[in-house]
Amino acid sequence: MREITYAQAITEALYEEMTRDEDVIVYGEDVGIYGGPFKATRGLQERFGNQRVMDTPISETTIVGSAVGAAMTGSRPVVEIMHDAFLGICMDEIANQAAKMHYMTGGQIKVPLVIRTPRLGGEQQAAAQHTARPEAWFLHVPGLKIAIPSTPSDAKGLLKTAVRDNNPVVFFEHVLLYNKKGEIPQGEYTISFGKANIIREGNDVTLLATSLMVHKALIAVQQLEKENISVELIDPRTLVPFDKATLINSVKKTGKLVIATEECKTGSVAAEICAFVVEEAFDYLDAPPKRVCGLDVPLPFSPPLESFSVPNEEDIVQAIQQVLR
Amino acid sequence: MELAKEKMLELYRTMFKIREFEETVAVLFRQGKIPGWLHCCTGQEAVATGACAALRKGDYITSTHRGHGHLIAKGADVKKMMAELFGKKTGYNKGKGGSMHIADFSIGILGANGVVGAGIPIATGAGISIKRKKEDRVVLCFFGEGAGNRGTFHEGINLASTWNLAVVYLMENNLYAVSTHQSRVQKTTDIAARAGAYDIPGISVDGNDVLAVYNTVKRFAERARRGEGPALIECRTYRWHGHYEGDPLNYRSTEELEEWKKKDPISRFKKVLLMKNILSEERDRQIKDELKNKIAMAIKFAEESPYPEKEGALQDVFCELV
Numbered sequence: 093m094r095e096i097t098y099a100q101a102i103t104e105a106l107y108e109e110m111t112r113d114e115d116v117i118v119y120g121e122d123v124g125i126y127g128g129p130f131k132a133t134r135g136l137q138e139r140f141g142n143q144r145v146m147d148t149p150i151s152e153t154t155i156v157g158s159a160v161g162a163a164m165t166g167s168r169p170v171v172e173i174m175h176d177a178f179l180g181i182c183m184d185e186i187a188n189q190a191a192k193m194h195y196m197t198g199g200q201i202k203v204p205l206v207i208r209t210p211r212l213g214g215e216q217q218a219a220a221q222h223t224a225r226p227e228a229w230f231l232h233v234p235g236l237k238i239a240i241p242s243t244p245s246d247a248k249g250l251l252k253t254a255v256r257d258n259n260p261v262v263f264f265e266h267v268l269l270y271n272k273k274g275e276i277p278q279g280e281y282t283i284s285f286g287k288a289n290i291i292r293e294g295n296d297v298t299l300l301a302t303s304l305m306v307h308k309a310l311i312a313v314q315q316l317e318k319e320n321i322s323v324e325l326i327d328p329r330t331l332v333p334f335d336k337a338t339l340i341n342s343v344k345k346t347g348k349l350v351i352a353t354e355e356c357k358t359g360s361v362a363a364e365i366c367a368f369v370v371e372e373a374f375d376y377l378d379a380p381p382k383r384v385c386g387l388d389v390p391l392p393f394s395p396p397l398e399s400f401s402v403p404n405e406e407d408i409v410q411a412i413q414q415v416l417r
Numbered sequence: 418m419e420l421a422k423e424k425m426l427e428l429y430r431t432m433f434k435i436r437e438f439e440e441t442v443a444v445l446f447r448q449g450k451i452p453g454w455l456h457c458c459t460g461q462e463a464v465a466t467g468a469c470a471a472l473r474k475g476d477y478i479t480s481t482h483r484g485h486g487h488l489i490a491k492g493a494d495v496k497k498m499m500a501e502l503f504g505k506k507t508g509y510n511k512g513k514g515g516s517m518h519i520a521d522f523s524i525g526i527l528g529a530n531g532v533v534g535a536g537i538p539i540a541t542g543a544g545i546s547i548k549r550k551k552e553d554r555v556v557l558c559f560f561g562e563g564a565g566n567r568g569t570f571h572e573g574i575n576l577a578s579t580w581n582l583a584v585v586y587l588m589e590n591n592l593y594a595v596s597t598h599q600s601r602v603q604k605t606t607d608i609a610a611r612a613g614a615y616d617i618p619g620i621s622v623d624g625n626d627v628l629a630v631y632n633t634v635k636r637f638a639e640r641a642r643r644g645e646g647p648a649l650i651e652c653r654t655y656r657w658h659g660h661y662e663g664d665p666l667n668y669r670s671t672e673e674l675e676e677w678k679k680k681d682p683i684s685r686f687k688k689v690l691l692m693k694n695i696l697s698e699e700r701d702r703q704i705k706d707e708l709k710n711k712i713a714m715a716i717k718f719a720e721e722s723p724y725p726e727k728e729g730a731l732q733d734v735f736c737e738l739v
């Protein structure tokens with residue numbers, strides 16, 4: 093199989109979708125000549141020209157707002173917001189315009205829009221205003237789909253699906269994953285939303301992780317294997333729709349659940365997952381579910397403060413040991 | 418009016434101090450001693466220097482992600498700045514902020530800011546307090562030409578003009594926002610035309626001419642202080658480094674950079690000072706040695722300072738109730 097990086101996977105998905113459908117357009121800050129702040133749109137402007145791949149002013153509100161308008165009227169915009177922490181700048185356009193349009197208009201209007209956004213998260217000392225890990229903000233808004241791929245192959249397959257979806261999709265990429273390589277299927281493929289990936293099968297505990305935390309989880313899983321603990325590792329890949337069945341079935345098998353996400357713990361995606369597992373599979377749980385998340389603080393700059401504030405593989409190992417006790 | 422000799426020398430010293438700070442931290446960054454990101458303002462020293470020299474200690478500034486120059490010019494302590502860049506406990510923000518978030522409230526620095534254009538309404542808000550409390554202050558709001566394309570630009574300045582607030586908006590036009598040249602994202606570059614939309618003065622100056630910047634900011638800061646409302650100033654300049662240290666710089670030519678280096682604000686001003694016999698080559702060397710030493714001491718301070726205890730991450734989320 094072919095190996096490409098996560099960033100290349102994004103580029104390939106856009107390349108293929110733009111080739112397939114000329115209504116697909118790409119715009120955002122520095123996505124054209126520069127090839128994207130993290131090189132995920134490299135070469136697209138050269139190939140498709142500056143009428144389909146546009147550099148915009150620094151105008152997040154209008155990047156998303158105009159993409160809503162374009163999507164309503166026959167275009168399929170894929171726009172980029174440079175960091176997920178800046179999604180707040182265009183929150184009305186996402187939550188109040190894009191998300192509600194179809195519903196409000198009684199199903200008349202469609203908004204086939206993808207908002208790609210690179211996450212900075214920890215380990216980069218990007219400091220408080222460039223980091224937010226805000227997927228839960230969007231989880232709370234009916235009408236938005238959310239994808240959060242952890243591998244190149246998922247990134248490509250999910251992005252192609254996102255572009256073809258007629259609903260607005262918030263698509264979380266990760267700066268620390270862009271250079272990670274992974275195998276990619278040959279030829280044309282897509283990955284459906286709402287289908288979790290069981291990365292490892294196991295019997296003792298269910299570990300659900302997203303994005304970068306999947307990679308930290310894998311390290312934890314290998315470490316626990318040495319202690320003869322068998323972990324079932326699940327990556328939901330999309331948060332909306334969420335593959336509840338796969339998770340609940342796994343919990344029924346293991347009786348234990350640990351959730352690892354990078355977000356602040358309070359009001360998190362992890363909290364929502366805990367809630368429905370408790371509601372729907374309480375009788376199968378042998379221990380309270382556990383969340384491994386970030387501290388409830390804005391991410392501090394200094395390396396020792398920062399690493400204390402974000403979850404790591406060691407935290408996952410400890411959480412699993414605790415639920416098994 | 419001609420400036421006093423001492424004031425002229427002070428401008429020169431400040432510009433060189435900023436240059437030395439930036440060139441030094443760029444090296445430290447490459448050596449991996451400074452974590453995170455670094456946005457240097459080398460080549461733009463005259464803007465920060467001239468503008469802040471026209472202010473009083475009690476005046477406010479809002480700064481940007483490219484803020485080291487603004488902070489130094491407003492009087493920030495380079496030791497505490499350096500320590501903050503290193504992520505040390507002795508830094509301005511106890512290591513919590515880093516390069517993009519340094520603040521020194523005690524001398525009116527309301528903070529560098531990581532979000533482009535976010536300082537504009539904040540400056541407007543400081544203008545509200547000044548007006549309410551009838552204080553003898555003004556606000557100087559630094560932002561880039563890229564920030565001028567955000568909605569905050571329109572909303573912030575519209576409100577300040579409507580409410581007649583004491584804010585000077587200073588657009589530091591270094592032609593590029595990351596890779597994007599101004600001409601590709603702004604149809605009019607005529608600042609007076611933009612200011613006209615808010616019925617406030619709009620003026621463009623050579624941002625590599627420290628005296629021109631000083632005189633212009635002085636004029637409009639004093640006007641604002643007298644209660645005559647805000648103004649918009651554009652300072653045309655150029656950043657010599659990449660957008661951030663490590664930028665591949667595939668969007669501009671070295672010829673363009675070389676052209677702008679010929680307009681180096683520091684050597685230009687040095688010529689003026691030599692001509693006026695305010696500076697000699699000898700004195701120039703002394704000044705530079707002094708300032709280099711100052712920056713070296715700041716590095717030593719930063720290197721010798723401890724990192725914050727990790728539990729410190731949990732402090733300052735909220736302030737005390739009283």
Ligand SMILES: Cc1ncc(C[n+]2csc(CCOP(=O)(O)OP(=O)(O)O)c2C)c(N)n1
Nearest residue numbers: 483531532533561562563564591593594595
């Ligand atoms: C609202 C927002 N959008 C995007 C960014 C990413 N970003 C950081 S600096 C920058 C360019 C800013 O250009 P300008 O305002 O001209 O300032 P300069 O960097 O030239 O000093 C961008 C796009 C940001 N920090 N904030």
